[in-house]
Amino acid sequence: MRRRxxxxxxxxxxxxxxxxxxxxxxxxxxxxxxRISADTSRRTTRGLRIAFAGxxxxxxxxxxxxxxxxxxxxxxxxxxxxxxxxxxAPDAKTRPVQSAAADQYVGKVTICHHTGSKKHPFVTITIxxxxxxxxxxxxxxxxxxxxxxVLGSQASRRGDSAQRGDVLGETATxxxxxxxxxxxLGVVLLAAIALGTGVALRRSSRA
Amino acid sequence: MRARDPLRDPAPLVRRVYAYVAYRIGDGPDxxxxxxxxxxxxxxxxxxxDPHKSEPIAWLIGIARRCVADAAKPLPExxxxxxxxxxPGDLEEDALRRLTITEALATLDGRDQExxxxxxxxxxxxxxxxxQMDLRTNAVEVALHRxxxxxxxxxxQPPSKPVPVTLRRSVRV
Numbered sequence: 001m002r003r004r005x006x007x008x009x010x011x012x013x014x015x016x017x018x019x020x021x022x023x024x025x026x027x028x029x030x031x032x033x034x035r036i037s038a039d040t041s042r043r044t045t046r047g048l049r050i051a052f053a054g055x056x057x058x059x060x061x062x063x064x065x066x067x068x069x070x071x072x073x074x075x076x077x078x079x080x081x082x083x084x085x086x087x088x089a090p091d092a093k094t095r096p097v098q099s100a101a102a103d104q105y106v107g108k109v110t111i112c113h114h115t116g117s118k119k120h121p122f123v124t125i126t127i128x129x130x131x132x133x134x135x136x137x138x139x140x141x142x143x144x145x146x147x148x149x150v151l152g153s154q155a156s157r158r159g160d161s162a163q164r165g166d167v168l169g170e171t172a173t174x175x176x177x178x179x180x181x182x183x184x185l186g187v188v189l190l191a192a193i194a195l196g197t198g199v200a201l202r203r204s205s206r207a
Numbered sequence: 208m209r210a211r212d213p214l215r216d217p218a219p220l221v222r223r224v225y226a227y228v229a230y231r232i233g234d235g236p237d238x239x240x241x242x243x244x245x246x247x248x249x250x251x252x253x254x255x256x257d258p259h260k261s262e263p264i265a266w267l268i269g270i271a272r273r274c275v276a277d278a279a280k281p282l283p284e285x286x287x288x289x290x291x292x293x294x295p296g297d298l299e300e301d302a303l304r305r306l307t308i309t310e311a312l313a314t315l316d317g318r319d320q321e322x323x324x325x326x327x328x329x330x331x332x333x334x335x336x337x338x339q340m341d342l343r344t345n346a347v348e349v350a351l352h353r354x355x356x357x358x359x360x361x362x363x364q365p366p367s368k369p370v371p372v373t374l375r376r377s378v379r380v
Contacts, residue, residue, distance in 0.1 A: 022238065
């Protein structure tokens, strides 16, 4: 009760403080608000541009990787390293590495055996060198069979023992890009969208 | 980014910060300068704002308190006459009343001025004031009530008896 009474005695002071609260000039508020909004939009545009650049870079890296660019780069680097090694130490003799597994299979050879079956046309087997000629005459090939996947399944569907290159040559048509299956039109559209977004962002940052 | 942007809707924030600053150092160009400074700093450090810790106004008032401390200007001396540019009629009455309140505020000590400015200028809650001043909510309410009592006593004094300047204490908290 006492507290309530005390509160009532100061209520009009509270009212005065609220009612006569200092107010800034409208011009000042407008100017400061405009400055803040301009800074906000500038930051937003900058953030969008960074995000766009990041997305475009990711897209380029992904496309590069999809077309085997990373593999080419790796093999090129390996080639450079080997060449450099030959230049630096031309007389260095390389000792063949013989593993325990290789020791175990001395006189044996791994081949891709063509079974003639529709479900499992190839099978990787290890045979004696003495039997190699007979297998080759039968149509088998030296080395393990190609791994299963798009190529293997396409080849097996055809029942064709064609080489990898033959299958790839047929897959990469004029309407789609090799390895990815991406349509050329899709790539062109993506590029156009990226270009348009870049131009729009550039314009908005200049405005 | 927009969701955690403390300056999404700047106009009401500008008004509240200005009112706080004006209650601390007096209405006018100096308060505008300090308010501008507050928002300059806020723009510079807006990435450091954490919406989980405080509301935008509490964050801004934290900056404003430092700016006021840097400005280190006490409330203006009480004036016997209203400003020359005061408008006639109700506006003049308003201006006089505002002046009276400013004078009465100047009689409070720094801590009480700060409390009143935070509560009635920045319009913060007792809990938010407690966070700003490192006080418990209850302590804020009690201190605020006492400050209002002192303010009431000053305002109820007859106008012919001006407040001696020497009795005023520092505004720094």
